[in-house]
Amino acid sequence: MDDRRTAAGRKSAPAVRSEASHAYQALGSSEAREAPAAVEAFKEGLDARLVVERGAFRLDVALRVAPGEVAALLGPNGAGKTTALRALAGLTTLTGGRLRLDGAALEDVPPESRPVGVVFQDYLLFPHLSALDNVAFGPRCQGATRAQARARAAEWLRRLGLADHADAKPRRLSGGQAQRVALARALATRPRLLLLDEPLAALDARTRLEVRAQLRRHLAEFEAVAVLVTHDPLDAMVLADRLVVVEDGRVVQEGAPSDIARHPRSDYIARLVGLNLYRGDSDGHVVRLGAGPSITTTEVLSGPVFVAFPPSAVTLYRERPAGASARNLWRCEVAGLETHRDLVRADLSGELPLAADLTTVAAAELDLRPGAEVWATVKATQTHAYPV
Template identity: 85%
Template structure:
C-alpha cells in the first residue's frame, strides 16, 4: 500500500468523524441513558464464510473479541468502523444508527495493528490530523495534539516522524491520534502484536491505564489471552464467525466451553455425563472422579499442572483418577516441560525439567497419569 493510500485509509477510520455523530438524541437533544453505548449485530458474508456476531457494551466498558485466526474478529472490527459493509444486522452507538454512515461520519477511533501513521508527518501532526479533519483550526488542533502526546509521555517526541519512533512510541502515537477526536467508540486491532516482549509488557500496562480513563466504549481485537485478560472487562470469544462464549475474564478462565478456549486458558477440557461424583466422558471415554456432585451433561476441566506422571502404575497414590497414556510430544513452557499424552485420555501435563529427565520422558514412552478429584472442576453444560 502506498503512502497516499495509507493516508486515505487511516483518515477514513481514525480522525474524520463528522460533528453530527456525537450521540443519539433523547428529550431535549440529549442521549437517553438507555441508548448509551454500543448495540450491534454484525452480519457479513464473504463467499463460504459468514460472520454473525452480536456485540453490546456500556460506556466505560472494554470488550475484547478473542478467537483464532480466521474467526472473523478483524472483519467485525472493520464492520464497526464502516470499512466493511454489512449484509445484515445493525450498528447503534449512543442511540444513533450507523449502518448507512460512511466511516468519516462515525464517532469512531481506530488503532490498527501496524498503526498506519502517516510517514511524512511528525508525531504531533499525526495526532492533530483527526481534529483538523473535524474542522479545528491548525493551531487548535496542534494544541490538542500536544496535550495528548504529553498524556502519553511523548512530549519530547512531538517533532519526530514515525521512522524515528520505537514500536512502543509508535503505538502510543496511534492511540493518541485515535483518542484526539474524542470518539464514542474506540477500536483496537491487535494493538500490541507488533511489539517485542519487553516493550509489550510496558505498553500493555500503559494502555490499561488509558483505557481505564476512557469514558466511551472500547472494543479490542486480539488472539493473545493475556492481553484480553489484562485489558478487558468482558470477553467475547468468536469461532467460525459466531460467538461461542462471553463473560468476564475470570468466568471464562474457569468455565471454558470449547477446546480453543480451554487451550487458551491452559486447561484440559472434556464433556460428559455426571452421576454424583463420577463423570463418564463422551465417546465411550473413561470415567473421571470429581469432588463435587452433579447430574446430567457437564464439562470437566483441570490444569496440566494438576497432572502427575509415573512410569509404573501407582498403587499408593491418593489420586482417584488414573489413566494409562503414551507421550505424544514434549515442548518447553518457560522453566517447565509440557507433555502431550494420548491413550486412555488425551491430556496435557506440566512438570519440571528435572522430573521429565528422571522419568526419561520421550515420544512413545508409556506413563500413568494421575489427578486428584479435588483438582477436577466440573460444571454444567
C-alpha cells in the same frame, strides 16, 4: 476525557464499568423491558449485531458494550475478529444485523463520518508528518483550524507522555512511542467508539510489557466504548473488562476474564488458559466421557457438564502405581514433549488425551520420550466440574 474532573464524588472506572455491565444484562429481563427509565438510561453505548457474509464464511456476532467498558474480541486466526472490527469502523459493509452507537444507527454512515477512532495493528502513521501533525490530522478533518488541531494534538501528546517527541517523525519513534502516537491520533477526534486492532502485536516482548500497562491505564480513563481485537489471551485478560470469544464467526463464550478462565467452554479457550477440558454426563461425583473413561470429581452434579483441570495437576508414573490415592487413573502414551517455561509439557494420548506439566528433573527420572507408556493420575480435588 476531561482533566478538570476530580476524584471527589466520582466512582472508579472499574466500578462504573461493573454497574454498566450489570445494567446492560438487566435489560434482558422482563423487569428492565418494563422500565422505560432504565431503557432510556442505556441508549448510550454500543448495541450491534454484525452480520457479514463472504462466500462460505458468515460472521454473526452480537455486541453490547456500555460506555466506560472495554470489550475484547478474542479468537483464533480466521475466526472473524478483524472482520467484526472493520464492520464497526465502516470499512466492511454489513449484509445484515444492526449497528447502533449512542442510539444512532450507523449502518449507512460512511467511515469518515462515524464518531469512531481506530488504532490499527501497524499504526499507519503518516511517515512525512511529525507526531504532532499526525495527531492533529483527525481534528483538521473534522473542521478544526490548524491552530486548534495542533493545540488539541499537543494536549494529547502531553497526556500520553510524548510532549518531548512532538516534532519527531515516525521513523524516529520507538515501537511503544509509535503505538501511543496512534492512540493519541484516535483519541484526538473525541470518538464515542474506540477500536484497537491487535494494538501490541508489533512490539517486542520487553516493550509489550511496558506498553500494555500504559495502555491499560489510558483505557481505564476512557469514558466511551472501547473494543479491542486480539488473539493474545494475556492482552485480553489485562486490557479488557469483558471477553467475547469468537470462533468460526460465532460467539462461543463471553464474560469477565476471570469467569472465562475458570469455566472455559471450548477446546480453544481451554488451551488459551492452560487447562485440560472434557465434556461428559455427570451422575453424582462421576462424569462419563461418552464411550471413553470417566473422571471422578468433588462436585455432585447431574447431566451434561464440563470437567477441567490444569496440566500441573497430573502426576505421571512409568509403572501402574500400587495403592495410589487418586481415583482418576489412566494408561497413556507420550505423544510429544516440549519445554514450557521452566517445565516440560508432555502431550499424552491413550485412554484420556491430556497435557501434563512436570519438572525437567522428573521428566529425566521417568525417562520420558515419544512412544513411552505412562500412567497418569489426577486427584478428584484437583478437578473442577460445571454445567454445560
